[in-house]
Amino acid sequence: MARNFTPKVVTANHLLEGDVVYLTVDDRWTRRIEEAELLEDEAHATIRLLDAERQAAEIVGAYLADAKRGPHGPTPTHFREVFRTQGPSNYAHGKQAEL
């Protein structure tokens, strides 16, 4: 039996700004993970990642990151992805200051 698939979001870095972005249901790139499309089906997730990779003019390095359903939309489960939604811990720079 295949491994259980855990929910994902498609994430990447913005080509020009370099900051973290997430793919939405309607094919936009958002800076807020809560607005991302939560992918609960493995086949669909694979397709969405391919969709993302086709948008090379806007983003760099798309991949699937673990996430779960939260009260306001997807939230990260791994600490690395938590940091990516916030910014560094030594200065109030990045998303924690800009969003």
Next chain:
Amino acid sequence: MYEYNDFDHAFLAERNAQFRAQVERRIDGSLTEDEFKPLRLMNGLYLQLHAYMLRVAIPYGTLNSAQMDRMAHVAQTWDKGYGHFTTRQNIQYNWPKLRDVPDMLDSLAEVGIHAIQTSGNTIRNVTADHFAGAAADEIADPRPLAELLRQWSTDHPEFQFMPRKFKIAITGAPNDRAVTAAHDLALRIVERDGQIGYQVWVGGGLGRTPMIGKVLADFVTLDDLLPYLEATVAVWNVIGRRDNKFKARIKILVHEFGLENLREEVEKEFALRKTQFDAGQTSILLDEISRHFAPPAFEAAGTEPFDAAYEADPVFRSWVDTNLTAHRAEGYAIVSVSLKKQGATPGDATADQMRVLAAIAREFGHDELRISHEQNVILPHIHKRHLPQIHARLKSADLATANIGLISDIIACPGMDYCALATARSIPVAQEIATRFDALKLEHDIGPLKIKISGCINACGHHHVGHIGILGLDRAGVENYQITLGGDGTEDAVIGTRTGPGFAYDQIVPAIERIVQAYLDLRESRNETFLDAYKRVGMEPFKSALYPEAQRAA
């Protein structure tokens, strides 16, 4: 100091124009990321967790005030007003925007700074002792040789696509401040019967398989040096492994093939290559280069203002005792300016701080600055009579922390606060350790102690050679920190030994505190440093301090 000639300037301008065009072609879609990535890496541009990062080389860690001022300008204009000095004597900008990078590079090129050869499978930016040309214990200044090697290796057709990157370090002093034993290849300048020669070390490296280098040749003369080095790199280039990225460094070749066998191959290759080199030419070239690194005109003057302040001001005295190193010239000192204020990010300097440092170098320091691999800034040539004034200026710029070589002078890589490869954070661990021991007011009592922290197995933070090394890992989705003890990055280099199971993020600072407390309890006197004590008593007492539960269970 070396001044760029027209050729250098034209070369840099040309490279930058090329990169500007490549950036435009990436943005307009004519280059894919797969095509663009190697190009941007060649120009020092990385993509990290939250943003791009631009890594700029500071060759031999040596720079002048105009260059430091320009780095401040770039930080302020295109970044967030600060820069991060790394263990490879680079400065990193953590927040550049892709469109701005060509402008940043152009601005830096105007003062001869660039980001070339800071990545890729080439011979990297050669590093040298940050006290070069100033230290009292020096046999010869290593920088002319470092520059000779740079010229020999830059665009060397044979060495552009090697199995892996290749890092070279050089020390001209018996006290090794350049961690030479942890480099792919290292040269130690030695003296034998009044003649200067080079001891060649090979196969050192940190990362996932840490190894201390070994002596490949005990004494190579200047005439033989380039063909000998070329032979060494060539042998590795041909028989080194390319099947596995993790086995491609020359240390693996030394390990698998054996030092003796490698030496034999190198000797054979050397015999062939030697005939192709015009031996006398090397010393002519080195002499020529050495003139650019000629020592400044040291002034002869009294040190009265220094002596008076040293007598009268305990804060000044503590700073002098901790942050100064003996200079070769009478009346002079080497000043290490700490970028490790307790609680601050190790290695970070604001644009304002960079300008203060540049101004001090310009007014009092023969216009010279250095960046150390320990992430501090060095003023290599300061006459002691200026020190009270310099100290006051540093103090008002928050740069007068008296902690060089002490527990809060921590090397920490960017870790998961910035680095895309990280498995855990390292900066906040450094901040908390420094703050904790500052609060305990124990720092000066503890004495010399080097803590080094890396946020993943790549070991950019040199944790293997820390007296206390900390490695941040991801254990089942939480940060976990492994400790090693007894590492040493000097001429007696040693890889540290793991204590045992790692510690969670909120347990790592208390764990370090238990180690230090154990040391304070067991040292024979204040003169027995942490490292000496560890060598005497070994791991056990520290283990029982670290893992009291295991001790009880046993």
